Amino acid sequence: MRESLLIHVGERPDQPIHWLVYNPAEDEIIASGLLADAAALSGLTEKARNRDCTLVVPCAQVQLQSVKLPAKWNRKLAQALPFMVEEQVTVDIETLFIAHGNAYSEAEDHFINIALVNRQWLQNWLEVFAEADIAVVNVYVDALLLPEPEPQRASAIAINDDSFLVRCDQWQGAQLEPGWAASYLTAAGIEVLDLYSPLPSGELAIETQSHEDKFELPLAMFAKATSPINLRQGIFAYKKKSSGWIKVWRPAMVAAAVTLVFTLGVKGAQWYHYTTQAESVKQQVVSSYESAFPGTKVRPHLIRNQIKKALGSQGQDGEAEFLMMLQDFADIVQQSNEFVTQTLRFDQRRKELRVGARAKDFQSFAQVKARLEQRGFNVDQGSLNNDGESVIGELRIRGE
Incomplete structure (x- = not known):
């Protein structure tokens, strides 16, 4: 008291x-x-x-x-x-x-x-x-x-x-x-x-x-x-x-509050962007799986297990290899906030997945390439072009 x-x-x-x-x-x-x-x-x-x-x-x-x-x-x-x-x-x-x-x-x-x-x-x-x-x-x-x-x-x-x-x-x-x-x-x-x-x-x-x-x-x-x-x-x-220190620090407190709101807004927009990107990649995986295995019911949250079972039953043919590459690629893309997939194409003859993408900088391409190679893939990086605020390029992904 x-x-x-x-x-x-x-x-x-x-x-x-x-x-x-x-x-x-x-x-x-x-x-x-x-x-x-x-x-x-x-x-x-x-x-x-x-x-x-x-x-x-x-x-x-x-x-x-x-x-x-x-x-x-x-x-x-x-x-x-x-x-x-x-x-x-x-x-x-x-x-x-x-x-x-x-x-x-x-x-x-x-x-x-x-x-x-x-x-x-x-x-x-x-x-x-x-x-x-x-x-x-x-x-x-x-x-x-x-x-x-x-x-x-x-x-x-x-x-x-x-x-x-x-x-x-x-x-x-x-x-x-x-x-x-x-x-x-x-x-x-x-x-x-x-x-x-x-x-x-x-x-x-x-x-x-x-x-x-x-x-x-x-x-x-x-x-x-x-x-x-x-x-x-x-x-x-x-x-x-009001306490004297509140009057002194009020402008700084207001500025900090505005900054916090702005930061949260930016982070929220980034989160929405990345979530949308991940959802887009997941839909591509589901669509590719349905094309490779017509008549099967896809459960997105179980897609990894479904691919593994399909690989076991179908053998390491071209379609299975494509799905395996696609699944691993989707996992890695979700880990990279600065790498946006634009095109996906599988070369059946060369057993090669070609990915066209846009990234923040050259280092983003290098990071995705390194992560794919850690998964056991051979990755060739095509020419990279600086397009103003971003870098456009291509990755060619093959199994061992």
Whole structure:
């Protein structure tokens, strides 16, 4: 798992910024610190390299709601959602960004959890991080990263000397000051406050329960938590940047791809040419066999065995010798990609197979001649003529 960099900002750029580097594989805090304001964010640029950066925003800037739906959540309802919540907000709905959380049902009623945040405020923060060359992968709401409490209870943790965060249920949170915290908690129906750090001094007027074994820095708790919503969605969805080396090598990669396609095309054409040539030679062998042995059924894939049997039954007469030469010649031609047979003629009197052919060069003729001689044939090479891009000539093939 990749290490993560969490950065907890305030409502304004001139407020202090807390940061923490966390290794989830080892459950270890690598480093943490405090920046004076947003202008110092460039000091975290190197720490953000090769780490997943999460921006944690204050819940005071995010309005959390559960909206009752006329039907189960679907794409059409997502488009109609701004009109459904317009009367529940005191500002122009066009200035708000609506992030979608979990959709759920209770009995026959359907709901969707949403988070509303000022569109320009969120855009400004993302631009500040972009200027510092820090890629923000996630945007979480701080209060929703506290432990989810049981009914009539709330989780709380101090974030500075004069305020603390509370999470009242799965989808409700707030940043409170001691002077008016009691009123909020009473109105929310909270009977017990679970403390995950010492709180700023002040009378809460409700029961508290300290979990001292779980006391830790807010960002350390946030790093281990699972957020029920990521504000990095819709128009603010994270778009992964292409690696720098891809940009540098893209022209070469495109050129290589074009070359590969071209090469495959040429090889494919050559394969088709050679396959056609081999098929033509095979048809000549079959045709010659049928002429030599009328009335027999030819099986092309067994032609070698058929010729051997025919030779055994017919003896080494002229027709048999012709077939033997033709079969061996066909085998050798298939091994030579640059040798194309144009004419075949058997001289019955001289027991000689005469082959007219076209080849790429003089060496191709020499290679075919050498291979035939390795099979035990006597081969005379006629005159060879250079015809521009190829060589035309004749081979005379005789048995020993």
